[in-house]
Amino acid sequence: MIWEQMLPMKWRILIFLPLLFISSDASGAFVGINIGMELTDLPSAKDVVEILKSHHVTHVRLYDADRHMLNALANTGIEVMVGVNNEELLGIGKYPAAAADWVNKNVVAYLPETNITAIAVGSEVLTTIPRVAPYLVWAMGHLHRALVATNLNFQVKVSSPHAMDIIERPFPPSTATFNPKMNTTMYLFLQFLKNTKSFFMLNAYPYYGYTTGNGIFPIDYALFKPLAPSKQIVDSNTALRYSSMFDAMVDAAYYSMEALNFSGIPVVVTESGWPSLGGSNEPDATTENAEIYVTNLIHRVLNNSGPPSQPQIPISTYIYELFNEDKRPGPLSEKNWGLFHTNGTAMYSQNLITLDMEEGNSSDGVLFCVAKQGADESALEAGLNWACGPGKASCGAIQEGQPCYQPNSLQSHASYAFNDYYQRMRSSGGTCDFGGTAMTTPMDPSHGSCIFTGSSSSHSGRVITPLTAYGPVSPTSRGLTLQNSWIAFYIPAMVFLLQLQQ
Incomplete structure (x- = not known):
């Protein structure tokens, strides 16, 4: 027997609503x-x-x-x-x-x-x-x-x-x-x-x-x-x-x-x-x-x-x-x-x-805080506003014309602000969370002339992560x-x- 056939139609519709998967x-x-x-x-x-x-x-x-x-x-x-x-x-x-x-x-x-x-x-x-x-x-x-x-x-x-x-x-x-x-x-x-x-x-x-x-x-x-x-x-x-x-x-x-x-x-x-x-x-x-x-x-x-x-x-x-x-x-x-x-x-x-990783940027042991792919945009925007406001992150680099403005996306700007806050405040209890929209990674997210806080900016070194x-x-x-x-x-x-x- 197919189990879902045991349920009323309105329940079956709810069950098979598309999943908003966060990849x-x-x-x-x-x-x-x-x-x-x-x-x-x-x-x-x-x-x-x-x-x-x-x-x-x-x-x-x-x-x-x-x-x-x-x-x-x-x-x-x-x-x-x-x-x-x-x-x-x-x-x-x-x-x-x-x-x-x-x-x-x-x-x-x-x-x-x-x-x-x-x-x-x-x-x-x-x-x-x-x-x-x-x-x-x-x-x-x-x-x-x-x-x-x-x-x-x-x-x-x-x-x-x-x-x-x-x-x-x-x-x-x-x-x-x-x-x-x-x-x-x-x-x-x-x-x-x-x-x-x-x-x-x-x-x-x-x-x-x-x-x-x-x-x-x-x-x-x-x-x-x-x-x-x-x-x-x-x-x-x-x-x-x-x-x-x-x-x-x-x-x-x-x-x-x-x-x-x-x-x-x-x-x-x-x-x-x-x-x-x-x-x-x-x-x-x-x-x-x-x-x-x-x-x-x-x-x-x-x-x-x-x-x-x-x-x-x-x-x-x-x-x-x-x-x-x-x-x-x-x-x-x-x-x-x-x-x-x-x-x-x-x-x-x-x-x-x-x-020693042959590909990808290295953090030289540093953890970076970045926005999760697929995070709720309203929550992400709230986190960005908090980081650049009460969180006192330095957000000048993501302003128009500055090195981290491109790509001009909420995901990219939030990652920069989240990481700046995290690197500055981690030693005094700051966490990489922002309402569940952020995550830590050993990979350096710096790109081009946009250098994330905590980066060695050399794009070389080691990824050190025992798992x-x-x-x-x-x-x-x-x-x-x-x-x-x-x-x-x-x-x-x-x-x-x-x-x-x-």
């Missing part, structure tokens, strides 16, 4: 890092943040809303994704008051000093705790409503990370679909993302795709290494060529969404990495492979292109993870995904973290582990989702 611009892709805390000698939150700052990390994901980390991240400009534990999800899904309380305690209490921009609701819920699956979208909706009530819904997006095994037969990508047992929840989930202009969170691990693939794919394909012409991976249905398993996994998610008639929802990879050590039965978990994978992953993300079917949508990615977590259960590889020792030194090669499938789920999911009583749940949930548009 990334050329400098929009970022590499972030996951911060797990299941290790014996966990540094203090202050020391963790010093490590992040020393390596110019711009985005982090926390698996919870640890108050010590959130306080330590204050006034750093680092964009933070906080997490709702799987154990908390059921209560938040049942009770709107619990969601409001969670948002007040774990988001509102830290803004604007701590730059919280996303909430990850649970971790791989559909595959690890299916009995809670019907409450996932309710929990997301309740949290979104709480953000609306505090006027934070444009700044803080809500989504939930999924493992690759929600997708049946992910190769070839063009035939990929979500597990049909999950279709009802996935339809509601995607409708929520569309209504709230959020993004699809995917945990993509070519390590597992390769090690459980029984030799179907070469290891070079998993490690982003060039393939010989005779070993090229091609989707026979589309003739699209896949140079890496990572790209194929992301495309499988896009095609799975398309199979449910959803498009334009960007995929953000919330976890990806490679273990540097494994047991005797894990021969591919080596330092060499981990270094190759993470180095190539960072290069792949920072080229700002999407997968073959969606080349215009960059694949922002969080590397798994900051430190090895020796207290994690499971095989030896489970404990060895870290990029850094707890003293801040790199786990393998310092070149992982300092990347974070087939087969089993990603490293053991953090949390609890429905029966198919879907129909009674579906109709009221759809009504709730439609109300989010109002």
